[in-house]
Amino acid sequence: MWIAPLQVIQEPQIPDWLLAFGQVANLLSGLIGVLIAYVAYRGFRRNDSRPMLYVAAGFGLSLGVPFGLYPFAILLPEGLAPALYVVQMSSQLGGLLLILYALRMQP
DSSP states (O other), X not given: OOOOOOOOOOOOOOOHHHHXXXXXXXXXXXXXXXXXXXXXXXXHHHHOOHHHHHHHHHHIIIIIHHHHHHXXXXXXXXXXXXXXXXXXXHHHHHHHHHHHHHHHSOO
């Protein structure tokens, strides 16, 4: 029986400017998400609109929590990176589900 050798694929190198652009984009996305959550919360307080509360919580979870956890991704040891990734992705998914629920709610 003949076994073909495994082919090693080299990952492409990402330029430094692209990494910097990605970090700036993540920073701006987090800040804008927190701002949207704040404005939606103010709308909830002003109009006593429950869907706006869910929109605020959704944006806070989907963009604010990962933004707040980003420094921990840098400071924590690499062994905890998968757990932090699961928390970030779960927060994003939960936030998007809250926004979807708010859009489907009856006023």
